Amino acid sequence: MGQTTVALLGTGVMGAGMAKNIAAAGLPLRVWNRTRSKAEPLAEVGAVVTDTASAAADGADVVVTMQFDVESVTSAITAASPAPGTIWIQSATVGVDGASQLATVAESLGLVYVDAPVLGTRKPAEDGTLVVLASGPDDVHERCAPVFDAIGSRTLWVGAAGQGSRLKLVANLWVATATAGTAEVLSLAGSLGLDPSLFFRAVEGGGTDMPYIHLKGGAMLAGNFDPSFSMEGAAKDTRLIVEAASEGGLELPVARAIAGQFAAGVEAGNGDLDMAAAYLNYRDK
Numbered sequence: 001m002g003q004t005t006v007a008l009l010g011t012g013v014m015g016a017g018m019a020k021n022i023a024a025a026g027l028p029l030r031v032w033n034r035t036r037s038k039a040e041p042l043a044e045v046g047a048v049v050t051d052t053a054s055a056a057a058d059g060a061d062v063v064v065t066m067q068f069d070v071e072s073v074t075s076a077i078t079a080a081s082p083a084p085g086t087i088w089i090q091s092a093t094v095g096v097d098g099a100s101q102l103a104t105v106a107e108s109l110g111l112v113y114v115d116a117p118v119l120g121t122r123k124p125a126e127d128g129t130l131v132v133l134a135s136g137p138d139d140v141h142e143r144c145a146p147v148f149d150a151i152g153s154r155t156l157w158v159g160a161a162g163q164g165s166r167l168k169l170v171a172n173l174w175v176a177t178a179t180a181g182t183a184e185v186l187s188l189a190g191s192l193g194l195d196p197s198l199f200f201r202a203v204e205g206g207g208t209d210m211p212y213i214h215l216k217g218g219a220m221l222a223g224n225f226d227p228s229f230s231m232e233g234a235a236k237d238t239r240l241i242v243e244a245a246s247e248g249g250l251e252l253p254v255a256r257a258i259a260g261q262f263a264a265g266v267e268a269g270n271g272d273l274d275m276a277a278a279y280l281n282y283r284d285k
Contacts, residue, residue: 003027003028004027004028004062004143004146005030005062006022006029006060006063006064007029007057007060007062007063007064007082008022008029008031008032008047008056008063008064008066009032009033009057009064009065009067009076009077009080010033010065010067010072010076010092011031011032011033011038011039012038012066012068013122013125013227013228013229014066014091014118014121015031015033016038016039016042016125017122017125017126018064018066018118018125018130018150018151019042019045019047020045020126021126021128021150021151022147022151023042024128024150025146027146027147027150029046029048030047030048030049030050030055030056030057030060031056032051032052032055032056032076036049036051053077053079054079054080057081057082057086058083059083060082060086061086061087062087062089062143062147063077063082063087063088063089063111064089064091064147065077065091065092066092067092068092068233069092069094069098069236070095070097072092073092073098077090077102077106078109081109082111084109084110084111085111087140088112089116089147090102090114090115090117091116093117093165093172093233093236094117095165095169095240095243096165096240096244098165098240099115099162099166102115103162112137113136114135114136114144114161115135115161115162115163116133116134116136116144116148116164117164118151119131119133119171122228128152129152130153131152131153131156132151132154132155132156133156133158133164133165133167133168134156134158135158135163135164135165136161137161141157166244169240169244172237172241173238173252175212176234176238176241176255176262177254177255177258178213179216179275179276179278180258180261180262180278182213182216183261183276183278183279185199185217186199186221186279187279187282187283196217196221197221200213200217220276220279224274225274226273227272227273227274230271230273230275231265231270231272231274231277231278232266232271232272233275234262234275234278235259235265235266235271238255238258238259238262239259239263241255242255242256242259261281262275262278264281265278265280265281268280
């Protein structure tokens, strides 16, 4: 099989890291971002930076989209208008309804739709260790493999297109729950006159310990909120989780409360900070 030419649309926090690893794998790569300056550094790793989405997609075997939401994805892929038969790997978190909407867009453009959101944040994207939750036609697995192998440590194919987005919501609920829970635990410790770091020592090595709470909790206590995954993104994703559950007849009061905490963080002006900034919701209370 010859080299797979890739177009990547969206070079933000996640897309930039993905692009670097696609280029490092030796795949011909063209990149486009709505704000060109965010894509230009990728020229240093061998990517061709284009002025338009259509220029990036022209002649590509695979087009990857990594935007913020279903609206921005739709805008990008429509502007790109890849040739019919092109594989479209859609990696943004868009929810159940969003994945269905994008399947319709793919059909209208004649594209082969692969719904493949990823698990991981900035560092896994930069390290090429994302987990790809792929869903789509069985006969394109091999053709997608060069891209997935470049950006991820493993790929999990989970069925027909749309199933990947469903599993992403499930996994993101766990991440959001752990983050919001850690923020409340540390805030409670402080309100009781304790050094919040004692919590980590109390659970260390036990069945309730997990590396993630040390990572996010340490950032909270250090006041380090450089975005690995933004508060705005967390608010959007938890809203999608609540909506998907409600449409299926399931009420998730914990998820709804967590979504409210991230939404409050955005309203407080912290949307561009890391989701760990949920901790700031409690600082003045």
